[in-house]
Amino acid sequence: MSFERIIFYAFAAILVYAAGRVVTARNPVHAALHLVLAFFTCAGLWLLLEAEFLAIVLVLVYVGAVMVLFLFVVMMLDINSAPLREGFIRYLPVGLAVAALMLFEMVAIVGVRYFGPDQVAIPARHPEGYSNTAELGRVLYTDYVYPFEIAAVILLVAIIAAIVLTMRRRPETRYQDPAKQVQAKKADRLRVVKMSAEKKQ
Amino acid sequence: MDTLLELAWTLTKITAIVGPLMLAVAYLTFAERKIIGYMQVRIGPNRVGPRGWLQPIADALKLLMKEVIIPTNSNRFLFVIAPVLSIAPALAAWAVIPFSDTMVLANIDAGLLYILALSSVGVYGVIIAGWAANSKYAFLGAMRSAAQIVSYEIAMGFALVGVLIAGGSLNLVEIVEAQRGSLVHWFWLPLLPLFVIFFISGVAETNRAPFDVAEGESEIVAGFHVEYSGMTFAIFFLAEYANMILISVLTAVMFLGGYLSPFEGIPVLEGLFAWVPGMVWLLAKTCLFLLFFLWFRATFPRYRYDQIMRLGWKVFIPITIVWLLVEGAAVVLGIGPWFSGTAG
16 A cells, blocks of 8 residues: 555544544534544645645635634533433434435435546646646636636625624724824823922911 | 655754754743843843853753643643644744755745644644633633734735735745845835734734733733643743744745845845855844844733734734735836736
8 A cells, every 4th residue: 555545544534533523522612623623634635636725725714714713602602512402302303314315415416426436537646846826826817717706706795794784883882093092192181280389388 | 765764854854943943942032031131121040050041941941840730620632732732833834944945844835825824723722722721811811812813814814915926936935036136125125014014913923912912911810821830831832932933934034035145236245245054144034033022022011902903903904905906016017126027
């Protein structure tokens, strides 16, 4: 077995374990941390595919930003898991049905029939000077420039919508105006009173 | 056999980087106490060894001897792994730092992205430490730190986008080579606002004064590492100083020409200083920024939390975006000497 294959199976095993723990861990913080581990090992697998740009961006965006905010929220939740487990038996049939349906759909599409080695060619190794980042940038800004721009606009709309939905001006909140603070002079705040010294009574 | 030999050689190189780095961290703590001492008209540590030179060794030994206490209600595994998570990215980032045009451990193509990704992972040590300790103070420190690091990460990322446009590459060696010419060819001049913002964001990312609300000893004792003792505390300490050195060396590489000589392009001096190896220049530039770190700490009072957020979101991010537009225009117009070669 080649070294690369050993790495692949090691990472794949860790990935499957971590993904499993995300849904089975009792503590939501543990689940979130396992998700971080899953992203990390996934990035490792992508590196094996010579997709170094995507791998590093996965770590940068998902591990470095999204999951930090996720943990931020999850850590502040004080979830008592006992009442959550009460409805477990009642909802079990529905859950099983949904799970079975999803499994069926996944197998129907992502099976060996469509994605097996005889359907999809094994990606060829690139020569040493090949830059995955430069290639990706070139394709993104030439062939796929419209989808790229549209995606950017949709994301912008989502950002604005989120801000509009959550922002409310409360009249009782006080704000500071740093511009005014900086402009304040000594004469605005302080009055020096000249007076002759008083004699002790 | 060849693979094993290569592995051993790589390990030797890693030791050659990490060993001196750890020594530098130890003596940075000494330099901090001495320099801030002189700034405050004190002498600083001068008892252990000649003029206090053995003080960091004594401190390290003291921390090694102390008992490691793990709080009863803490999460043992996460509590112990948190310091490791905070120091690992600070050390791993050194893999792509170019010490000269050939002296790089891993001259990878996406070096800049790799650095950015690793610096964003460093926050996990702090968050996990704060949560695992199961203490209110530690948790408050962790929350503050997480919000602060995520905010300044964005400004830092935009500043790096500016460097990437000017350098025309994500590879750190190529970025340094793009600054070759003379002192004014270095990116600090065309990217002056980004340079300042990158360094200040770096100070905020390392949780150093005046951005040290995560520790805030006057409000939340010691913040996220309040429950740590002995070696586990020492590793957090090491990580903080290793991160300072990393930010300094990155600023030097990306804005001050890395290993390039400052006398390049000056008729007589260039020849006079041609024998100096590039690593010396890189070290000198790094020391300059480290001095700034210490100087800041001795000078500025701590920011209030809302002031930190305002500075990050409302000041730094708009400035970086505006400067990216300016830079884009400069590239299109081919304004020399920096952007004349990059257009097209």
